[in-house]
Amino acid sequence: MQFHNQVLDNGLEIIAEVNKEAFSQSLGYFVKTGSRDESPEMAGVSHFLEHMMFKGTPNRSAVDVNRELDDLGSQSNAYTSEEQTVYYMSVLPENQNAALDLLTDMMRPALRDEDFQTERQVILEEIAMYDDQPPYGAMERAMEVYFREHPLARRVLGTRETVAALDPESMRAYHEARYAPNNLTLVATGAVDFDALVQSVEKMTKHWKPSSSARSLRSPSIESEEVAMVHPPATQQYTLQYSPGPGYCDERRYVTRILASILGDDSGSRLFWELVDTGLAESAAVFTQEFEECGLICTFLACAPEQQEENWEAIRNTLASGKQNPITEREMELAKNKICAGMILGSERPSNRLFSVGNAWTFRRKYETIQAATKHYQAVRSEDVQEEFEKLSDRKQVTVSVGPEA
């Protein structure tokens, strides 16, 4: 494995983890923009734009883009989150140039009015699809209640109203501001010819102009709150709780991730043995979500509505039992082995490595081999996990529950 990075004159950064032995390569543009970078009235524009990026460029029609993606035999897709928009494809090494040409051209889309109107319908279908899934609604609501005035409160998909009100002109302005070369990183993994990559990208992007596309960071102010939502067609009760945790630049995140695994992994954790293995709940989990300046510790319960109260009480007791039931060395060992083995198994595909390498660099400006990345977990001490555990229930909490009845 060899790591390379280079910044072009226009500010576009290119990084690669080259593995000459790999069968394929993956390429991705990581754009530092997401729902948190939108104004409230433009909620959903990052995600809508992500769809529009597949709709053609001045050089290619929408049909051309789709056909070329398939011509290259690529496995390609894109996603939008609160903090980033990523476009990626996996191809055979011999298609590096053609893939790069297409993906780079796509970063300068035509954003044609007619395509905009058709694609809006697809976005509204996507919103309707998630609206029919009660746990998803609980998650969106929990983000809104937890983050309040903070930009992370905004829905990635936007709402029916904001999406209906968006127009191509404001999307073009958003694109110009957020897709400047200095806000993009091109990430490549697998059997990559790095020199050729840099050469082609330099040529293709030399007319791209940098801009100032800063993100405003601030700590969220949190008030504990409980919200009950009713979704009449639901048959199960879903409960989601958010409390403050470390962000992805915070060194404490390894401690919190291990704690979450011990308490609430989907297999072998304390909540698993107490509620899932015993058939009391369909799911009872603790996991983390990390953002740039803050993070969340999330607790999730899915069970029959009549069992919600008792199960939730059991979860609260387990999460508050730090002093009575301290973390054992055996639990530490199992959690570390599970996390590290999962990381190594997942790293065999260049398409998976793309996200680990790309995120580490765009979030923290850090490159690590998979072996180095696992060492952070191996180094975590049980005292630190125990300390974190004992403080867990003192945090402010936002709880959202959704089910068939109030």
Added chain:
Amino acid sequence: MQQKVFEHRLPNGMVVLGEPMPWLESVAFSILLPAGTHHEPSNRLGLSGMTLEMCQRGSGPWSSRDVVEQLDFLGVERSSSVTTFHTSLSMAAMASVLEPTLEIAATIIREPHFPDDELEEARQSALLELASIEDDPAQKCFKELKRLRFGDVYGRSSLGSQEGLEETTLDDCKKFHANHYHPDGAIISLAGNFQWDSFLKLVERLFGDWTGNPKQAHAKVVSIPGSSHLKHDSQQTHIAIAYDAVSYNHPEYYQSRGLVGILSDGMSSRLFSEVREKRGLVYSVSASSHSLDDCGSVLCYAGTTAPRAQETLDVTVQTILELEKGIEPDELKRLKSRVRTSLVMEQESSSSRSSQMAYDWAYLGRVPTRKELLSTIDALTCESLIEHYSKFRPKSWSLVTIGPEPLEFANAVS
């Protein structure tokens, strides 16, 4: 694409398959057992899943908790499931822990304890899983499609029924295990970084003395046309469609799979273009090939808000029927390019390779190589696809919709 697939049959009938991928650090195995939902007594629907669950609650020297802890200790990723014809257990781990991992898998299959104090817990878990599908209308739509299309025995869901799960006793599980967890008809396939000789010795040690009944034949699977609507207070209407096609073991399977590819593989495929890109009717639309023994089907899905559901159904069916008008050489070229790429990338994953080998053997009694597959795909022509279409026109249609209103479906009777 160099490739070596090893095959061996133990005297007890169990088939052992292996494909070394020495460039990986991992190994992955899949074990298929000839125990599926079609073996369940009609008043014990869900028994095959309950039996598999109980097998994982303590076996050999391990308690229920030990099994999970040992596998976590070894860093093993695992999954298990039941289908119409098989029970499957899959595990992936670092190459260095293959032996202890397979030892645990062998005890799960051969020496389960069936602890009576865990039956209720397993039952409650299964009932919750069954109930949870009610909040997932797309999945529920396919469950209903399967029931409607393949009937009482072959259309069973692995989730079972509430009555069946409630009635299941520990004796039922023990009996199901004794009657159907047998070496004849069982397949173990391993892919990744390993030596075939030592793997075979390990399998012989763990499974060589396993005995059981010979594999049983079963009645032919046939598709039953028809349609049904489930009323659901949702914004979207979920549409699942099926029609006859040749099955995985048919000599012309790849002609049929090619047609499905033209419909649904990639962003330039016809369903994606016609239903989503041109008309903006859906977020999701897809088609896939499905086989139950000799009975092949194409399954399609589309989800759309209720007022546009009729148009979505009509355009989807129209797009399928328009295959008859011809295939463009460019479409076929793109399809071949996608297949070739995915065959190369299959070499990056021991998990996908091991499950593919087991599936191949279960359906074909052999494992085609990538080279063979590639030349089959290369031989497809626009003419051969159309000829195949005319020979095996879509028929025996099934339709299931979930949403506020039922839809009109002209093909229901054809």
